[in-house]
Each structure stands twice: as C-alpha cells, then as structure tokens.
Amino acid sequence: SGPPGFVALDCDTVLDYCAAKPEVAAALGGAEGRGAWSAKEVGDGNINFVYIVSNGAGGAIIVKQGLPFVRVVGESWPLTQERVRYEAEALMIAHGYCPQHVPEVHLYDAPMSVIVMRYLEPPHIILRGGIIAGTVYPKLAAHVGEYLATTLFGSSALAIGCEALRKARQAFGQNEDMCALTEQVIFTEPYAKADNNHWTSPQLDDAAAALRTDSELKSAICSLKRRFACDGAALLHGDLHTGSIMCTESTTFVIDHEFAFYGPLGFDIGAFLANLFLAYFAQDGYEGDRSSQREWLLACVKETWATFERRFVQLWDERGVSAGNAGLTPAALYDAGAGAEGDAAAALRAHQAAYMREVLTDSFGYAGAKMTRRVVGIAHVADLESIKDQDARARCERRALACGRRFMLEAKELSIEDAVAMAEELRA
Amino acid sequence: SGPPGFVALDCDTVLDYCAAKPEVAAALGGAEGRGAWSAKEVGDGNINFVYIVSNGAGGAIIVKQGLPFVRVVGESWPLTQERVRYEAEALMIAHGYCPQHVPEVHLYDAPMSVIVMRYLEPPHIILRGGIIAGTVYPKLAAHVGEYLATTLFGSSALAIGCEALRKARQAFGQNEDMCALTEQVIFTEPYAKADNNHWTSPQLDDAAAALRTDSELKSAICSLKRRFACDGAALLHGDLHTGSIMCTESTTFVIDHEFAFYGPLGFDIGAFLANLFLAYFAQDGYEGDRSSQREWLLACVKETWATFERRFVQLWDERGVSAGNAGLTPAALYDAGAGAEGDAAAALRAHQAAYMREVLTDSFGYAGAKMTRRVVGIAHVADLESIKDQDARARCERRALACGRRFMLEAKELSIEDAVAMAEELRA
Ligand SMILES: Nc1ncnc2c1ncn2[C@@H]1O[C@H](COP(=O)(O)OP(=O)(O)O)[C@@H](O)[C@H]1O
Ligand SMILES: Nc1ncnc2c1ncn2[C@@H]1O[C@H](COP(=O)(O)OP(=O)(O)O)[C@@H](O)[C@H]1O
Ligand SMILES: [Mg+2]
Ligand SMILES: [Mg+2]
Numbered sequence: 001s002g003p004p005g006f007v008a009l010d011c012d013t014v015l016d017y018c019a020a021k022p023e024v025a026a027a028l029g030g031a032e033g034r035g036a037w038s039a040k041e042v043g044d045g046n047i048n049f050v051y052i053v054s055n056g057a058g059g060a061i062i063v064k065q066g067l068p069f070v071r072v073v074g075e076s077w078p079l080t081q082e083r084v085r086y087e088a089e090a091l092m093i094a095h096g097y098c099p100q101h102v103p104e105v106h107l108y109d110a111p112m113s114v115i116v117m118r119y120l121e122p123p124h125i126i127l128r129g130g131i132i133a134g135t136v137y138p139k140l141a142a143h144v145g146e147y148l149a150t151t152l153f154g155s156s157a158l159a160i161g162c163e164a165l166r167k168a169r170q171a172f173g174q175n176e177d178m179c180a181l182t183e184q185v186i187f188t189e190p191y192a193k194a195d196n197n198h199w200t201s202p203q204l205d206d207a208a209a210a211l212r213t214d215s216e217l218k219s220a221i222c223s224l225k226r227r228f229a230c231d232g233a234a235l236l237h238g239d240l241h242t243g244s245i246m247c248t249e250s251t252t253f254v255i256d257h258e259f260a261f262y263g264p265l266g267f268d269i270g271a272f273l274a275n276l277f278l279a280y281f282a283q284d285g286y287e288g289d290r291s292s293q294r295e296w297l298l299a300c301v302k303e304t305w306a307t308f309e310r311r312f313v314q315l316w317d318e319r320g321v322s323a324g325n326a327g328l329t330p331a332a333l334y335d336a337g338a339g340a341e342g343d344a345a346a347a348l349r350a351h352q353a354a355y356m357r358e359v360l361t362d363s364f365g366y367a368g369a370k371m372t373r374r375v376v377g378i379a380h381v382a383d384l385e386s387i388k389d390q391d392a393r394a395r396c397e398r399r400a401l402a403c404g405r406r407f408m409l410e411a412k413e414l415s416i417e418d419a420v421a422m423a424e425e426l427r428a
Numbered sequence: 429s430g431p432p433g434f435v436a437l438d439c440d441t442v443l444d445y446c447a448a449k450p451e452v453a454a455a456l457g458g459a460e461g462r463g464a465w466s467a468k469e470v471g472d473g474n475i476n477f478v479y480i481v482s483n484g485a486g487g488a489i490i491v492k493q494g495l496p497f498v499r500v501v502g503e504s505w506p507l508t509q510e511r512v513r514y515e516a517e518a519l520m521i522a523h524g525y526c527p528q529h530v531p532e533v534h535l536y537d538a539p540m541s542v543i544v545m546r547y548l549e550p551p552h553i554i555l556r557g558g559i560i561a562g563t564v565y566p567k568l569a570a571h572v573g574e575y576l577a578t579t580l581f582g583s584s585a586l587a588i589g590c591e592a593l594r595k596a597r598q599a600f601g602q603n604e605d606m607c608a609l610t611e612q613v614i615f616t617e618p619y620a621k622a623d624n625n626h627w628t629s630p631q632l633d634d635a636a637a638a639l640r641t642d643s644e645l646k647s648a649i650c651s652l653k654r655r656f657a658c659d660g661a662a663l664l665h666g667d668l669h670t671g672s673i674m675c676t677e678s679t680t681f682v683i684d685h686e687f688a689f690y691g692p693l694g695f696d697i698g699a700f701l702a703n704l705f706l707a708y709f710a711q712d713g714y715e716g717d718r719s720s721q722r723e724w725l726l727a728c729v730k731e732t733w734a735t736f737e738r739r740f741v742q743l744w745d746e747r748g749v750s751a752g753n754a755g756l757t758p759a760a761l762y763d764a765g766a767g768a769e770g771d772a773a774a775a776l777r778a779h780q781a782a783y784m785r786e787v788l789t790d791s792f793g794y795a796g797a798k799m800t801r802r803v804v805g806i807a808h809v810a811d812l813e814s815i816k817d818q819d820a821r822a823r824c825e826r827r828a829l830a831c832g833r834r835f836m837l838e839a840k841e842l843s844i845e846d847a848v849a850m851a852e853e854l855r856a
C-alpha cells in the first residue's frame with residue numbers, strides 16, 4: 001500500500017536509497033563510501049520508522065519514513081502519509097526560527113514519505129529517558145523556553161502580521177489526520193468510556209470513573225478542544241512531550257513535528273509543562289533519593305515559562321510592532337516614532353502583560369488535559385509506567401490527575417508559582 | 429482591467445448578459461421576452477455595482493458585479509475579484525442554512541465576477557433606511573436571531589465536527605482582501621492617526637484624541653483583532669450591519685456576504701447589535717417623538733440575543749451532540765443513550781451556558797469596536813450622518829463612543845440587560 005512511488009524501506013534498502021539521493025549521499029561523505037555504510041532501525045515511537053545510517057567513519061544521518069498506518073497498531077489503523085509533509089515543513093520552519101534547537105533537514109521526499117535529517121549523535125538521548133534515569137539537565141528550561149518563544153512568536157501574526165498568517169496557514173493546511181487523532185485521544189476518550197482507555201486498575205477505577213461524571217471537567221475539556229480546532233494563532237509542534245526532545249547536559253533538540261498545525265500557543269507550552277509535572281509526580285515511585293531532581297523539575301517549570309515569556313516579549317519589542325495595518329500591535333498604535341500618541345511604550349507593556357496572561361491560562365488548561373490523558377487514556381508515559389509497584393504508581397498517578405484537574409479548572413487564576421506550589425502540596 | 433473573460437457591465441450590456449445565460453433568462457421568463465426587459469443600477473454600497481433587471485411583467489432579478497477596485501474610490505484602491513467568489517459561496521451556504529432569510533442565488537459567474545440572485549421586491553428596503561425613517565420592524569429580532577443561530581451553528585464544529593470544520597475552512601479560503609480591509613478600518617485606524625479617519629469636528633476632537641491615547645482600549649482592540657484573525661470558529665457574514673439587511677414589516681433578508689470568512693461568532697452578532705445601538709443613540713438627533721422606536725431598538729437588542737441563544741442551544745440539543753470524536757460535545761461525554769455517565773443532560777446545559785457566555789462576551793467586544801469605528805473611522809453610518817445639526821450629532825456620537833468603550837472594556841461582565849441599561853443611562 002501507499003501512494004505511487006512509495007516503497008517501505010528496511011535496513012538494507014535504506015542504504016540504496018541514501019546512495020541514490022545526491023544530497024543524502026553527500027551528507028554521508030559521498031556514495032563512493034557506500035561499502036562501509038550500515039543502517040539500524042531505532043524507531044521507538046508509536047507511528048513511524050527511523051533509521052540511523054552510518055558511514056563507518058563517524059558520520060551518520062537519520063532517515064525517517066512514515067508508513068500509511070500506525071506502526072504499533074498495523075494496517076488496521078490507517079494514517080495518511082500527508083502527515084510526513086506536515087512534519088517536514090514544520091521541521092524546516094522551526095529550524096529556520098531556532099536552528100540551535102531543531103535538527104537540519106537534508107531532504108524531504110514526498111512520494112517516499114521520507115525525511116532525512118541530522119543525526120543527533122550520542123550522548124544525545126530522548127529527554128524522557130534521561131529524566132527517568134535521574135539526570136538533571138541544567139540548560140533544558142532555557143533551551144525549551146527559547147524554542148517555544150522563537151517558533152511561536154515567529155509564526156504568529158505578531159511577527160508576520162495577520163495577512164501573512166492567513167496565507168501561511170492556508171498554504172500549510174490543516175494536518176487533518178493528526179489533529180483528528182489528538183481530538184480523539186486527548187480531548188474525548190479520557191472523559192468517556194472508550195476501548196482505548198486503560199489505567200492502573202483497580203487502584204484508579206474510582207478516579208477514572210470520576211472523570212466520566214465530572215461535568216466541570218467535561219466543560220473545560222470541550223472548551224479546550226474548541227480552541228484547539230479553531231484558534232490558528234501559530235504553527236505549533238503539536239506533540240511537545242519529553243519523548244519529542246533529545247538532549248545532552250548542554251544541548252537540546254526538538255524532533256518529531258508530525259502533529260504540527262496552526263493552533264493556540266498554550267498547546268505546545270502546556271504539553272511540555274505537563275510532562276515535567278508528570279515526571280515530578282512519578283518520582284515518588286522510584287527507588288532512592290530523587291529530591292534534587294524533583295526540585296530541578298519544578299525549577300524547570302518556572303524557568304521554562306520565565307524564559308519563554310521574557311524572550312517572547314523581547315522578540316515582540318524588537319519585531320512585533322509592525323508598520324502595517326495587518327500588524328497585531330501596529331506601529332500606529334504602539335510606536336511613538338511612528339506617530340502613536342500617549343505613553344505608547346507603557347500601553348504596549350500593558351497589552352503584552354494581558355496577552356501573556358492569556359497564553360499562560362491556555363497553557364495550564366492544555367497541561368491539565370495532557371496530564372489527564374497520560375494517566376487514563378490510550379498512551380501513557382514511561383515515567384509512570386516504569387513504576388513496578390502498582391500501589392505506588394497509582395498514588396503518583398492520582399496526584400497527577402488531581403493536579404491536572406485543578407490546572408484545567410483554575411487555569412485563569414493560576415500563576416506559574418501557584419502551579420508549582422499546587423504540585424508540591426498535592427505530593428505533601 | 430480585470431481577469432480574462434471579465435467585462436464591466438452597464439445598464440445595456442447587462443441585458444445581453446442575462447439573455448445569454450439560460451438560468452438567468454429563465455428566471456426572467458425566457459429570453460424571448462427580452463424586448464421588454466430593462467435594467468437600473470441601484471448600487472448604494474461603497475464597493476460594487478448592482479443592477480435590477482426587470483422583465484416588464486412584474487418579474488425581476490438582481491445582477492451584482494464586483495469590479496477590480498473599490499467603487500467609491502476608483503482604480504486607485506484595487507480589490508481582487510476573488511471577493512465575489514467568497515460572497516457567492518457564503519450566500520449559497522447561508523441560504524442553505526436559512527433559506528427564509530437569505531436570497532437564493534441563480535448564478536455565480538466567476539470570470540465575470542457576477543452573482544445573479546433573487547430580487548427582493550418592494551416594499552423591501554434596506555433596514556438602515558427604514559430605521560432612520562422611523563419604522564419599527566416587529567419581526568426583525570426574531571428573524572436576525574434565527575439567521576445568526578442557523579448560520580453560525582450550522583457552519584461551526586458543534587454541528588459538523590472539528591474535522592469537517594477544518595476541511596470546510598481550508599476549502600473556503602481566507603478572504604484575504606476583505607479581512608485585511610477589516611483589520612485596517614475596524615481594528616487599527618480608529619485608534620491611530622490615519623488619513624481615512626474623520627469625525628464631527630471640532631466637537632469630537634477631544635474624544636477622537638482620547639482614543640489615540642487610551643491604552644486600555646488599545647489593548648482591547650488588539651485582543652479582538654487577534655481573535656478576528658485566528659479564531660476560525662464559524663462561517664461569518666463578516667459585515668452584518670443594518671445596511672446589509674433588507675426587510676419589510678414581516679420579512680427579513682441578509683445580503684452582501686462579501687466579507688465572509690471563518691471567524692469568531694461574536695463578530696457577526698456584535699456587528700448587528702452595534703448598529704441597533706448606533707441607531708438608538710442617533711434618535712436624539714431627529715425631529716419628533718421617537719420614543720416608541722427607541723424602545724423597540726433596545727427591545728430588539730434583547731430579543732435578538734434571546735432568540736439567537738435559544739435557537740442556537742436548541743440546534744445544539746438536536747444536532748450538536750455528535751457521535752464521533754470530532755464532535756465538540758461528543759455523545760460519549762454528553763449523551764446518556766450513547767453511554768455518557770453522570771447527569772449528562774445537566775453537564776451539557778452547564779457547558780452550553782459557559783459557551784454562550786463566551787459568545788456574548790465576544791459580541792460585546794466586537795459591538796464596541798464597530799460603534800467606535802463608525803464615529804471616528806473611514807465609514808460612518810447614515811443614522812448619525814443624517815443629523816444635520818453638528819452639535820446634536822456630536823452629542824449622540826459621544827454617547828455611542830462612550831458606550832462602545834464600555835462594551836469593549838467590560839465585555840466579560842455584561843449581561844444583555846446590563847448593556848441595554850448602560851445605553852439608557854448614557855442617554856439620560
Ligand atoms: N534526528 C535524530 N537523531 C537521533 N535520533 C533520532 C532522531 N530522530 C529520531 N530519532 C530516534 O528515533 C526515535 C523515533 O523518532 P520520532 O521522530 O519520535 O518518531 P515517531 O514519529 O515514530 O514518534 C526517537 O525517539 C529517537 O530515539
Ligand atoms: N437581492 C437584492 N434585492 C433587492 N435589492 C438589492 C439586492 N441586493 C442588493 N440590492 C440593492 O443594492 C444595494 C447594494 O447591494 P450590496 O450587496 O450591499 O452591495 P455592496 O457590496 O456594494 O455594498 C443594496 O443596498 C440594495 O439597495
Ligand atoms: Mg516520537
Ligand atoms: Mg511522531
């Protein structure tokens with residue numbers, strides 16, 4: 001199956017493929033070295049195949065191929081390969097905004113549904129694994145804050161104006177399949193009876209049942225779903241959990257943009273924060289003293305938001321007050337040099353504060369939704385799943401659920417410090 | 429100028445045009461009657477040409493043609509004719525949702541930028557003119573409430589689900605030119621120095637100047653602009669003022685959908701309410717006792733919202749709880765018959781109330797923006813412009829500005845009764 005020109009690769013044919021594509025062969029030092037090349041399939045995700053192709057001389061690239069179905073389920077759950085186009089474009093756009101935290105794309109091959117990109121060499125590992133292993137990443141918050149600020153600001157109407165936003169959004173398209181998947185597994189199933197749902201049972205049976213009768217939470221999730229589907233404010237990653245980040249102690253890269261779509265900024269921010277909180281709540285299920293990592297995780301929540309906010313406003317000050325009528329904060333209103341009257345600088349600061357407050361509110365809402373679905377929905381997180389003792393795991397998960405619920409219901413009132421304090425109290 | 433195949437019509441050539449198009453000739457009783465046909469140009473709008481073509485035997489149709497520039501300005505303000513495609517599609521879609529309040533389209537001719545539609549025969553007149561003349565329209569609120577509920581519900585994800593919304597939005601496009609125009613004249617210029625701005629001077633010089641230094645209002649208008657550009661929730665009319673409505677005492681039709689785009693529901697509702705409030709504030713500038721019409725206008729505000737809300741929720745109850753995961757209020761959460769747990773009906777009512785509150789908040793925000801721009805921006809309303817005495821007019825306009833400001837700043841707290849009471853107080 002698959003479109004014309006599509007062939008599913010394997011560890012042998014991927015080498016032929018690389019040799020046949022000049023830009024790929026070049027990245028491996030030239031096709032003439034082909035005899036020394038080798039490939040390994042390392043896809044640990046649920047959906048796609050990922051090959052590391054090494055040239056035997058220390059060089060390597062990543063070849064990622066999307067098949068016309070969900071990998072872990074098989075042909076019975078089809079998925080159009082259009083998602084690979086979205087992923088490739090979003091990767092390239094994000095790399096443009098934030099080259100230091102997004103791998104470079106060497107090739108996007110539409111008929112083959114292949115993306116060839118920079119190999120993030122060891123010691124880069126998937127952040128989630130590093131956190132579970134107890135590692136602390138001192139640069140993570142600053143890097144992810146930078147990634148979020150540059151990509152979300154850069155693709156928003158604040159940077160490019162409303163006209164260009166409309167054009168870019170129309171050209172990018174709607175990533176139908178992946179948005180539909182999100183609507184199913186994040187915004188619907190956790191609050192309903194669904195075959196996909198599972199949880200630590202019987203320990204959390206009551207908590208899962210409570211979600212299905214929680215009218216306040218249902219209203220909150222439906223409001224979040226509405227904005228997910230309607231509020232095309234910026235080009236999002238769309239699935240920014242700690243399994244979509246690769247890092248070392250000094251470097252951080254965001255990968256796997258296949259859920260990219262134009263949506264509300266808080267969806268990406270909330271996804272990342274949710275995964276930090278999930279890791280935080282999981283800690284009590286692990287052996288040994290994790291107190292310093294626990295503190296780091298909460299510091300990371302605060303620093304991510306602080307970095308995001310500071311950088312976003314900085315970019316706004318530098319480039320957000322656009323000259324035209326398409327600007328979201330047009331110079332005519334906010335730039336004294338362009339004739340804006342009154343204390344234009346103070347006016348801009350006041351609007352920026354109001355804007356950031358809305359983004360933070362959305363971030364809490366989406367964070368809560370993500371935490372909830374990771375405990376009772378189709379796809380859980382290894383942070384919690386790796387806790388062997390079911391009672392211990394359920395205790396952690398119950399706290400995560402309680403925290404997620406409060407984030408969703410109290411989003412409008414919470415500061416980032418409140419949110420951290422709430423998590424600490426729920427653990428105490 | 430214009431695209432290939434485009435010729436600007438006039439009162440003679442429009443007859444040839446109608447005779448040559450079978451579906452148009454048929455609507456006029458057949459091309460063989462052509463000798464008795466006559467045409468009159470009646471476009472009173474700013475942008476396009478509108479011909480009434482009569483067959484001399486009591487039958488008539490409307491031929492509306494868009495030129496590649498703004499009619500009142502001329503070739504110096506170009507406008508792509510793509511807007512006619514948006515208008516034609518939106519008219520047809522709205523007619524599908526609400527045939528009793530939207531004229532039927534006989535023909536859309538893309539190369540000629542022509543829409544041929546039902547002629548709304550006398551005594552249909554443009555609502556704004558009727559109101560200025562002192563007429564009361566007892567059915568207006570019920571009809572416009574019905575129009576708003578059916579079109580906004582029908583095109584939203586509540587009715588069709590998120591997947592279909594994404595598809596419809598992508599297929600419709602972004603109506604670039606007209607949205608850009610709105611961003612300029614509604615969301616930017618009134619709060620800045622702009623050559624297009626004008627107002628009753630010197631009486632309102634201070635009020636206009638105050639807008640340019642009002643940091644709270646600037647923040648509010650920029651937030652409204654952001655949602656205008658980002659929140660693609662439903663297919664809107666996009667310019668629903670009282671000059672886009674034709675009526676008799678017993679019938680009401682919405683015309684002129686050329687600003688149609690996917691946006692926030694409150695933008696259409698607010699536009700209509702704003703024009704009722706503008707008419708209300710204008711009354712004190714007219715001769716004679718207008719007290720009963722004044723009361724009707726405020727009753728109309730309340731009844732429009734009440735009708736809209738009741739019908740919207742009724743449609744939601746009937747068709748909004750969709751079976752799939754794409755539903756905004758999926759059956760799995762809200763339909764006991766589909767397995768939803770808890771008091772699903774009460775949960776749905778609670779969410780509906782929260783949803784309607786958000787729509788009302790948006791409606792006040794956009795109403796305030798529309799009122800403001802009609803007093804100080806490029807395009808004023810005849811309701812106020814027809815007041816000859818400059819001092820009297822300025823008094824009315826100042827109240828409209830004050831009311832608009834409060835709508836924008838207090839939108840979140842206001843009920844529809846509060847808004848009406850506020851208007852009454854500002855007049856007292
Ligand atoms: N650029 C890269 N460098 C190194 N390893 C990568 C790279 N991209 C992906 N991987 C590895 O492949 C795994 C799956 O990749 P990912 O893009 O997340 O696929 P999926 O879409 O299936 O989730 C990652 O968890 C990581 O281990
Ligand atoms: N279907 C119709 N039946 C009767 N008169 C119409 C109809 N459509 C337009 N008109 C007349 O033409 C005028 C201009 O039409 P409109 O669609 O508002 O054009 P514009 O886009 O230029 O504002 C209206 O104000 C009305 O007087
Ligand atoms: Mg992945
Ligand atoms: Mg992926």
Ligand SMILES: [Mg+2]
Nearest residue numbers: 473671672684
């Ligand atoms: Mg008009």
Ligand SMILES: [Mg+2]
Nearest residue numbers: 473474667684
């Ligand atoms: Mg008009």
Ligand SMILES: [Mg+2]
Nearest residue numbers: 473475684686
């Ligand atoms: Mg028009």
